[in-house]
Amino acid sequence: MKVFVPGDSGSLALGAEKVARAVSERGIDPVRNGSRGLYWLEPLLEIETDEGRIAFGPVSEKDVESILELKSAHPLYLGRTEEIRYLKNQERLTFSRIGITDPLSLEDYVSHGGFSGLDKALKMSGQEIVQEVLESGLRGRGGAAFPTGIKWKTVKDAVSERKYVVCNADEGDSGTYSDRMVMEGDPFMLIEGMTIAALAVGASNGYIYVRSEYPHAYSTLVKAIGILDKSGYLGKSVLDSGKPFHLEARRAAGSYVCGEETAMLESIEGKRGIVRAKPPLPAISGLFGMPTAINNVISFSSVPFILSNGAQAYKDYGMGRSRGTLPIQLAGNIKRGGLIEKAFGITLNELIFEYGGGTASNRPVKAAQVGGPLGAYIPPSLFDTPLDYEAFVKIGGTLGHGGIVVFDDTADMMKQARYAMEFCAIESCGKCTPCRIGSTRGMEVIDRMKQGEKMEGLLRDLCETMLSGSLCAMGGMTPYPVLSALDHFPEDFV
Amino acid sequence: MTHEETVTMIVEEMRSLPGAMLPILHAIQDRLGYVPKEAVPIVAKGLNVSRAEVHGVLTYYHHFRQDPPALHMLHICRAESCQAVGGDALAEHAKNALGCDFHGISGDGSFSLEPVYCLGLCASSPAIMLDGEVHARMDSEKLDSLLEEGK
Known part of the structure; x- marks a missing residue:
């Protein structure tokens, strides 16, 4: 009997290790797959049957014996995994293997379509690869939504003895965990995407900058790189193509601003994570002064599908200028939190109520913060906004990295606005004044408003200065949560 | 092994990495639980940077500790x-x-x-x-x- 118990940290945090041990004690060695992303059902135990995999959850170690015995007659039986509605209606292009395969089994990866993108890329010129990515319409999934193909073209056209590919895996936004799921659940896909990028731009070396808060993801990546080094996918000559690609995972050290690409480069170089002024763009002068292609985990991970199935297959999903799919993460006060990969265009209403089932507290939803700590607080009256980069800009928000944090009606939006300023004050790198000083002044102003002083005008002024005067998104976007709280929830500021 | 010896060994092992500072500080903290004061001049010498630079990096990142943690x-x-x-x-x-x-x-x-x-x-x-x-x-x-x- 083949049994699956996830080994990703999201499942471990809910007791998957004890469940796996209980399975082992009964003489079955469970496969430690990634999570399917149905976190309200984790730990999710699956059994392979002739009809496909069947699921049980949420399982505790006490349930294991009776599940293995009763199977579909067990009260925790959920039916065939693929038929669970939350999963069935998704469009999993990037997350197609996650939860299904053993993350560190090369055999599993290849038998589920892995490396078919790389195989194609090896037969193409750098220019052809760049063109394919450009035509797919893929935009940076880290939050800035810059067209990936254009970035790669700049690096490819730069003349240099050495070039780098760097993966920004400093997923620091609260409410996001899709990067973690990829690194823990399908690390070879990320590495395949980075290798294709290296071939496209002509880079010989790469780094994955992983946050220190993700020890499981880091150790999985180190193992995955080791496996691919040994089997000839990485190293001096990628699959005997004569083209080198040396890859290394590097641990970050708990600084949020190092998710900003130039601060990240400083950090990899061994310095304090202080933001660099742009230009020069990292694509021209990046890591150690060399041309560097920097992308987020999900951006790189979208590339193998695009190469394998063609740009058009990816571009067919989505709306407007937002092409393809977005792995959306439901978080906070939500009944069914988890990962939903869907084409752009789905609305917050569908996500929060149909998928998420509303709040876990069963109270009315007050707001959803979309796009991390620098994202806007959006009221339910705007929940019919489709997930689309441009549509979110129009309502004063950002899609960011696709995280949605739901709050019920007990949330105090003045407190949340103050927290946004406080977080900026803690994490500011200190290089530019609007961010360094503005965030602290912002906290003070909100504290005085709490005492009853009328200072909304001053707070808006301050936000305006931070918005237009900061060097990077840290200070430049901290006003988003603050202003959206002021605009949509004025009653909390009285 | 004294802290100085441990740090010296780590620095010797890792100093040739490009951008070796963070990997070295991580290795020290992994081994000792924190980055002791006496590590700073050893890391500085090994990487040919000033003590101020090592101190700057060490104190910039929330992850690194300068005092021994509890159990x-x-x-x-x-x-x-x-x-x-x-x-x-x-x-x-x-x-x-x-x-x-x-x-x-x-x-x-x-x-x-x-x-x-x-x-x-x-x-x-x-x-x-x-x-x-x-x-x-x-x-x-x-x-x-x-x-x-x-x-």
Whole structure:
């Protein structure tokens, strides 16, 4: 009997290790797959049957014996995994293997379509690869939504003895965990995407900058790189193509601003994570002064599908200028939190109520913060906004990295606005004044408003200065949560 | 092995890495639990940078500690997703139970208490990390029993 118990940290945090041990004690060695992303059902135990995999959850170690015995007659039986509605209606292009395969089994990866993108890329010129990515319409999934193909073209056209590919895996936004799921659940896909990028731009070396808060993801990546080094996918000559690609995972050290690409480069170089002024763009002068292609985990991970199935297959999903799919993460006060990969265009209403089932507290939803700590607080009256980069800009928000944090009606939006300023004050790198000083002044102003002083005008002024005067998104976007709280929830500021 | 010897060995082993500073500081903290004062001049000499530069990096990053931690390390997530489901109350409970504030050590000396801004477990908030092990859907009772096990 083949049994699956996830080994990703999201499942471990809910007791998957004890469940796996209980399975082992009964003489079955469970496969430690990634999570399917149905976190309200984790730990999710699956059994392979002739009809496909069947699921049980949420399982505790006490349930294991009776599940293995009763199977579909067990009260925790959920039916065939693929038929669970939350999963069935998704469009999993990037997350197609996650939860299904053993993350560190090369055999599993290849038998589920892995490396078919790389195989194609090896037969193409750098220019052809760049063109394919450009035509797919893929935009940076880290939050800035810059067209990936254009970035790669700049690096490819730069003349240099050495070039780098760097993966920004400093997923620091609260409410996001899709990067973690990829690194823990399908690390070879990320590495395949980075290798294709290296071939496209002509880079010989790469780094994955992983946050220190993700020890499981880091150790999985180190193992995955080791496996691919040994089997000839990485190293001096990628699959005997004569083209080198040396890859290394590097641990970050708990600084949020190092998710900003130039601060990240400083950090990899061994310095304090202080933001660099742009230009020069990292694509021209990046890591150690060399041309560097920097992308987020999900951006790189979208590339193998695009190469394998063609740009058009990816571009067919989505709306407007937002092409393809977005792995959306439901978080906070939500009944069914988890990962939903869907084409752009789905609305917050569908996500929060149909998928998420509303709040876990069963109270009315007050707001959803979309796009991390620098994202806007959006009221339910705007929940019919489709997930689309441009549509979110129009309502004063950002899609960011696709995280949605739901709050019920007990949330105090003045407190949340103050927290946004406080977080900026803690994490500011200190290089530019609007961010360094503005965030602290912002906290003070909100504290005085709490005492009853009328200072909304001053707070808006301050936000305006931070918005237009900061060097990077840290200070430049901290006003988003603050202003959206002021605009949509004025009653909390009285 | 003295701390100086350990640090010297680590620096010798890793100094040739490009951008070796963070990997070296990580290795020191992994081994000793913190980065002691006496490590700074050794790292500076090994990397041919000033002590001020090493000090700058060491103090810039929240992850690095300059003082020995307690036997157990408790990280409590303070970010929005956890705030939305009682994270603040959980943090208050932990402070009271341990008798210390964030960045402090519990009254009995057994726990270091640190804030963390997101563990990526936001579908099952609130979340904590105890000695590198993650726990989600936390509440004060579950936290108490984890702390009890740790004592």
